[in-house]
Amino acid sequence: MAKETTVIRNARWLIAWDANENRHVFRPGADLAFRGNEITHCGPSYDGPADREIDGRDRMVMPGLVNIHSHPMSEPMNKGYNEELGSPALGMSGLYEYMPIFRPDGPGTAAGAEVAYCELLLSGVTTLVDISVPWDGWQALLAKSGLRGVLAPMFRSARWYTPNGHEVLYDWDEAAGRAGMEQALNLIERARQDPSGRLDGMLTPSQIDTCTEELLRDAGAEARQRGLQMQIHASQSIVEFNEMTRRHGLTPIQWLHKIGFLGENATIAHCIFLDHHSWVRWSTRKDLDLLAETGASVAHCPNVFVRRGILLEHLGDYLARGINVGIGTDTFPHNMLDEMRWAGVLGHVAAQDVDAVKTGDVFHCATIGGANIVGRDDIGRLAVGAKADLVLADTSHPAMLPGREPLRTLIYSAQDRAVREVYVDGQQVVDNGKVLTMNHADAAGRLDEAQRRAELEAPKLDWAKRSMDEISPPSLPVRP
Ligand SMILES: [Zn+2]
Structure with missing residues (x-):
């Protein structure tokens, strides 16, 4: 079948990639055409053939966003549970005392992933790095979602736990780490052969403090040999910073550098507790330089941290x-x-400087920065030859008015309410603000039921056997 050409005419705003200046630019009134899954025109006055025309007068056309760090299998169910939950005796983190005890069962996992994929599409995400513990049906659902998906199966040599809410211990099983990496490599190879052509994989040893040095070195070697990108959680808590300095006398970043993990194919999530951070009082000042020199990337996810x-x-x-x-x-x-609004605002808060980071910088991170992390130069941008991953926002939506500057207005005011159509790989996956590929409402209902089931299980896993209402009381007292 011949590939069809779609043209979006006279876009109110079009965010195009200027390769010469290496930045996004606004091109008001421009046209965008794509044939099959590839952009064939991005600029004024398209006069080639068109099988389908879209009136762009009330639209901002922008590149699909690249989300480089998400846990769709587990996080959606935490709504109403852990917004304000952390352990004061463990550096405010929720990772050690609370994350391990509230887990979805099989049906809850599938429901959560479907909800997350829907929400992501509706907020303009077209590429997702899905960091999950492997589960049945994962690849099939990610393919069905219509997203450009990067499966990042987690594996590790130890699990962490706390026996008392103030000390973190590690339960080591090195064989499980090796088996986990083998399974991850198989899943990644399978994803790369998915008939959708939209799936890829990323090698993801879970956390710096739960993987042996040997496992991380071997992961690095496998990634180099197979041409894979890698990601790991590191510098994400005070507990972990102190654990790594206790084990090695080096900061997490310095240790990763020493064992050869840092490089252009490596992404470090979340890179908060570096040697300069005000909470750690460490003597060196070289972690940021090591990241810059090695070309390693940072996965920045401000919301989950700043809540604590x-x-x-x-x-x-x-x-x-x-x-x-x-x-x-x-x-x-x-x-x-x-998340982009958080990144911008918190960039101002942390620097105490309104000019420290600007909306254009954040947008660059959410598009080009993400594309670099997944190792691609044909997504995260609207340009001839790039993939047709597009988001159309309604510039006539009341939340987008007054309409002087559409990108700031989308991020600071309108948010996902203004997202109307989304295309991935030339296929429309969102229309009129509704996901076409999955059943959002049904999945949310199933996730709600899974949350009730998990509430019954959590006290059994808690070190103090507390009820859910003791662990996470409602925000207001409940009265008859
Ligand atoms: Zn994470």
């Missing part, structure tokens, strides 16, 4: 040093535009 008072210090400084930064929704809501 934890702040990256600061985004503008990372960018000024030439570090590649991508943005991800590490937790619910799976709303990329919301």
Whole structure:
């Protein structure tokens, strides 16, 4: 069958990629055409053939967003549970005492992933790095979602736990780490052969403190041999910073550098507790330089941390040093535009400087920064030859008015309410603000039921056997 050409005419605003200046630019009134899954025109006055025409007068056309760090299998169910939950005796983190005890069962996992994929599409995400513990049906659902998906199956040599809420211990099983990496490599190879042509994989040892040095070295070797990108959680908590300095006398970043993990194919999530951070009082000042020199990237997910008072210090400084930064929704809501607003505002807060980072910088991170992390130069931008991954926002939506500056207005005011149509790989997956490929409402209902089931299980896993209402009391007292 011949490939069809679609043209969007006279876009009110079009955000095009200027390769000469290496930046996005506004092109008001421009046309965008794509044939099959590839953009064939991006600029004024398209006069080639067209099988389908879309009136762009009330639309801002922008590149689909690249979300480089998300956990769709587990995080959606935490809504109403862990927004304000952390352990004061464990550096405010929720990772050790609370994350391991509230887990979805099989049906809950599938429902959560479907909800997350829907929310992500509705907030303009077209490429997703899905960091999950492998589950049945994962690849099939990600393919069905219509997203451009990167499966990042987690594996590790230890699990962490706390026996008392103030000490973190590690339960080591090195064989499980090796088996997990083998399974991950198989899943990645399968994803790369998916008939959709939209799936890829990323090698993802879970956390710096739960993987042996040997496992990380072997992961690095496998990634180099197979041409894979890698990602790991590191510098994400005070507990982990102290654990790594206790084990090695080096900061997490310095240790990753020493064992050869840092490089252009490596992304570090979340890179908050570096040697300069005000909470760690460490003597060196070289972590940011190591990231910049090695070309490693940072996965920045501000929302999940700042809810617990934890702040990256600061985004503008990372960018000024030439570090590649991508943005991800590490937790619910799976709303990329919301995460971008957090990144901008918190960049100002952490620097105490309104000019430290600007909306254009954040947009660059959420598009080009993400594309770099997944190792692609044909997404995250609207340009001839790039993939037709597009988001159309309604510039006549009341939330987008007054309409002086559409990108700031979308991020700071309208958010996902204004997203109307989304195309991935030339296929429409959102129309009139509704996901076409999945059943959002049905999945949300199933996820709600899964949350009730998980509430019954959590006290059994808690070190103090507390009820759910003791662990996470409602925000107001409940009265008859
Ligand atoms: Zn994460």
